[in-house]
Amino acid sequence: MKQFWLATVGLVALGTAAPALAADLPARTYTKAPAMVPAIYDWSGFYIGANGGWGQNRDCRGDVVTGVAFGCHDGTGGVAGGQLGYRWQTGGWVFGLEAQGDWAGLRGSNVSLAAPALSVRSNMDAFGLFTGQLGYAWNSALLYVKGGAAVTDTRYDTIFNATGVVASSAGYNTNWGGTVGAGVEYGFAPNWSAAVEYDHIFQSSRNLTFTTPAGVALPDPFRTGGDTDLVTVRVNYRWGGPVVARY
Secondary structure (H helix, E strand, C coil): HHHHHHHHHHHHHHHHHHHHHHCCCCCCCCCCCCCCCCCCCCCCCCEEEEEEEEEEEEEEEECCCCEEEEEEEEEEEEEEEEEEEEEEECCCEEEEEEEEEEEEEEEEEEEECCCCCCEEEEEEEEEEEEEEEEEEEEECCCEEEEEEEEEEEEEEEEECCCCCEECCCCCEEEEEEEEEEEEEEEEEEECCEEEEEEEEEECEEEEECCCCCCCCCCCCCEECCCCEEEEEEEEEEEEECCCCCCC
8 A cells, every 4th residue: 555655656646747847858950951952953963865857958959161051959858867976065065066968868959041952960868967056955855056067968960851861960969068957856854855946958059970871971071069958856865974063
């Protein structure tokens, strides 16, 4: 019985002291969660991608000896290929180098203005671009310009309309020139981006000799060639790259 009373007295004392002890404890403080900082898209690193779109190649033909013009036509069609490059970003500025190679099907023809018995035809089947880039990025949006060297592969034909005989330049002719372009690109995932790009290829006219399948060369060489315009949609996958300082 003595132990029971001692235990009862102890519980009563503990119950009386508990509120006093609680009153001495410091008040609970609440801290605000840190603000969410939006991620900054980094354009630095190597990238590889695919492209496809539309192109137009201008061909103006004329007799080099007589100066007679045979007229002009636009060879149009689709293009498809790929690109490989590297970009480096500092602040909002983005610098890059890129190599692009495409198959092309830019075909066109016209009846000669000076000699209606003849038609002229062109077919660009491939091109390559080797360019430097300069752009400015707003987080995952990038606006850029580019410029450098271009190479094209084009076949030129002269057709005798009455017989269908085709006199051609020596196979496909490789021609170097310059190129400029511009594009807008958007990063839709950490390593993926999509772009729309326009490019113009400058090509000077060339003097070519045309030969029939029987090996007979036309008496005069012809001046031929012209510039090319391209519009493509591109998708790139990026990897690697240095840690970039932000300002």
